[in-house]
Amino acid sequence: MPTKLAGTFTPENVKAWTKKIVKELEFGQFRRHKWDWVSCTDIDDGAACPLVWAREANSFVCSYVLKTDPTGKEASGAYYDGAAPIIEMQIAKGAQPFRRSRIWEN
Numbered sequence: 001m002p003t004k005l006a007g008t009f010t011p012e013n014v015k016a017w018t019k020k021i022v023k024e025l026e027f028g029q030f031r032r033h034k035w036d037w038v039s040c041t042d043i044d045d046g047a048a049c050p051l052v053w054a055r056e057a058n059s060f061v062c063s064y065v066l067k068t069d070p071t072g073k074e075a076s077g078a079y080y081d082g083a084a085p086i087i088e089m090q091i092a093k094g095a096q097p098f099r100r101s102r103i104w105e106n
Contacts, residue, residue, distance in 0.1 A: 001080065001084065001087050002087055002091065004080065005017065005084055005087060005088065021091060021092050021095060022095065024088075024092060025092055025095060028093045030089065033089075034092075037093050039055070040052050046083060053093075057090060060086055060090075064082065064083065065083075068082065071077060071096065
């Protein structure tokens, strides 16, 4: 599905989609959330934050994937339309480790 969002997997498309995600983090739909995504910064407990992030990501299995029952469906149509914003948000969250590492360094 990310390939469908970004377009054909070429360096140009990946770069363009990356720029779009960064723009959304800085100025768009993810701006108000980006600092919440780095709120778990307990450097003394290296397993705590990844567990928080994994639970959050796994929650989409219950709230979207299993709820919509994609069994036998292609990644298109209404299922894709509903999943696309979730995928973009998760990828935007993936950009946050750079911010987390800066927080830990300070």
